[in-house]
Amino acid sequence: MAAPSLRIGFVPLTDVAPVLMADALGLFAQHGVRVTISREASWAALRDKLAFGALDGAHLLGPLAIALATGAAGIRRRVTVTAGLARNGNTITLSHGLAARIGAFEAPLGASAFAAAVHARAEEGLPPPTLAVVYPFSSHNYLLRHWLAQGGLDPDHDIRLVAVPPPQMARALADGAIEGFCAGEPWGSHAVAIGVGRLALMTGDIWRDHPEKVLAFAEGVAEREPEAVLAATAAVAEAARWLEDPANRCAAAALLHERGFPSVPPATLALALEGKVAAPPGGSATVLAAPMRFESASCPQVEEAGWWFDAMRRWGHLPSTATRAEGVAPWRPDLWRQATASLSPPYAEGRASAPPAQPITEEKNA
The missing domain is CATH 3.40.190.10 (Periplasmic binding protein-like II)
Structure with a gap:
């Protein structure tokens, strides 16, 4: 029997590295799923393809998953978030x-x-x-x-x-x-x-170790293809762990350049993996206090999704009827646990990062 197949979209950003590395390193195939990677021109294009079935999964903005769940994006879809992809960045x-x-x-x-x-x-x-x-x-x-x-x-x-x-x-x-x-x-x-x-x-x-993009699957995919979704999630989690090894950064930067960023030199891509920001001409690279991290982001944290929900509510970006439970429902740490249970050594879940204190200003939707 042929392995199940998924089409996963991405927007070219360094934090898609766990998805691109899972493909480049053959980890999807090792976990028993065929994945086609699709580069998308914008978040709007990726949103539409994910919502209307042209993509099975995506490297996705966390707040966009909430917007889809609550209908704030003009489209109501319940995606399934099975992993986080990065922190900071x-x-x-x-x-x-x-x-x-x-x-x-x-x-x-x-x-x-x-x-x-x-x-x-x-x-x-x-x-x-x-x-x-x-x-x-x-x-x-x-x-x-x-x-x-x-x-x-x-x-x-x-x-x-x-x-x-x-x-x-x-x-x-x-x-x-x-x-x-x-x-x-x-x-x-x-x-x-x-x-x-x-x-x-x-x-x-602003928010040290804040969550960034997530691995999300289109509405209904996790129910129709549960084994494929778990396999893809396991492969991405394994790639996140591989990215944390400093010995792999040069190879990762070269693969990112080849597969996602042909116009950006590998040396510039490597900086994000090293926890730095590029130097101006004639200057020195900036070392970051809160560098991009992959492995600690892997388990999708419902508490962190709640901060995005609260921020969206604060700025009047949600329907008045939207509930917090509805907004964070896409986050499925239980599926992440199932997917990573067989990885060796065991994968630590990590803990949610504490959100920043809210500025004392009038609520936009008050």
């Missing part, structure tokens, strides 16, 4: 012009210093700065909003927030279409390395 990168208005600073940039520059600009009669996130229902949007609110800014009034696909961020910054962005690596490092942007901070500076 996003940069907030500013144009040199916007950074210059702030004055001298070292990363991580404080929210109050950024807010002071925004207010000074408003007093000059200039429009709000334009900052990009990768998608409205994204960790990037909610972590950026949290940081802006810490400085006393209203993200919906004092800032112009737009959505730009991750691979287009550096070009949009260089062209002046945006003045900063929050996106997953390698795109912040890429912008810094080619001289068009300056690192302000990492999202790990």
Whole structure:
């Protein structure tokens, strides 16, 4: 009998590494499932394909899984989250012009210093700065909003927030279409390395060890193909463990370049795996206090999904009838436990990371 087959989509970001490595290392096949990997141009395109059956599974934004479950995305689908893919790994990168208005600073940039520059600009009669996130229902949007609110800014009034696909961020910054962005690596490092942007901070500076993307399966797939879903989850978890070994980083960077990021040098991709952000021309790479991690993210934590739900509620991005139980229902740590039970040595579940303290500002939907 032929092995079951799944089609899994991804958007090119370093935190898709466990999925791409599971494919490159033959781990899907070893666990008895055939997987076709599909690179998607944007989160919107991936969402539609996952919702309407063109993809069986995906490297997915955690808040997008909640948006689909509650109908906030304009489509209501119950995806199944069987694994986390990474922790940390996003940069907030500013144009040199916007950074210059702030004055001298070292990363991580404080929210109050950024807010002071925004207010000074408003007093000059200039429009709000334009900052990009990768998608409205994204960790990037909610972590950026949290940081802006810490400085006393209203993200919906004092800032112009737009959505730009991750691979287009550096070009949009260089062209002046945006003045900063929050996106997953390698795109912040890429912008810094080619001289068009300056690192302000990492999202790990806002919520240390926050969860990032998840491995999610389309509605009904886990019920129709349970063995295939468990096998794919086990392969991705095994790849996450492989990525944690420093001896594998050069090989991982080369494979990421080959399979997902042909326009980004392997050396830039390697930095995220090493816990660094690229240096500006003539400078030194920044060593991160909260580097990207894979193995500790593998078990999907319902508690962490709850923070995304609360953030979405805070900013008025959920239907008024949405419940927390409905929003976090896609997270299935029980399936992760089944999938990883046979891995050797035994796979530790890890613990949920504590969310940051909420800024004391008026609730958007109050």
